[in-house]
């Protein structure tokens with residue numbers, strides 16, 4: 217069962233996912249050059265961002281009018297810490313795409329105010345946590361959960377350890393709230409790999425529940441791009 221308003225595209229593998237996702241966002245940037253985009257880090261969207269950067273280098277895409285909005289950040293990191301998710305967003309998306317405007321996520325109140333002044337998000341680009349989180353809206357998170365500091369679950373600490381070999385994973389984070397994410401005019405959820413298959417099925421086919429925060433994405437104009445391992 218998939219809700220009306222939700223489109224699910226299944227592609228053969230991760231490279232095809234990167235191509236389809238890049239095309240999805242490039243079309244929207246071409247239509248609306250001043251697009252405001254919530255930008256996930258994590259492994260899943262990296263191929264998409266590389267494809268977009270390729271288009272920018274080739275001169276077929278101009279992202280200079282785009283505003284990149286930070287989705288989440290570990291709490292309490294010193295300036296210049298290599299684990300910063302903002303730094304990851306800058307090196308994978310903002311710099312290679314030539315994006316000129318960034319809304320950082322430092323203080324939840326300042327972030328919420330800046331987003332309101334921008335008129336909200338046009339697009340949210342999201343990955344799916346192995347426990348159903350989006351951003352760091354860990355279970356349980358309801359649809360009204362605000363931008364806030366959270367404690368990371370053991371599952372997220374484990375999955376994030378893969379990003380920082382030899383470094384510890386901070387135990388707390390600040391995340392854009394479910395209210396911000398669900399307010400995006402369109403959402404793109406990228407899911408890759410057999411380890412995401414069961415949680416994707418819960419998010420799309422199970423009940424809406426704070427225990428699977430991604431299940432609330434079905435309330436939005438949602439496009440899911442999954443590879444066959446994640447959605448056989």
Ligand code: F6R
Pocket residue numbers: 255256257258259260261287288301342343344345346349350351352375
């Ligand atoms: C990253 C983020 C997380 C990840 C999710 C999936 O900014 O907010 O919600 O999108 O944990 O991570 P990957 O893509 O590494 O499997």
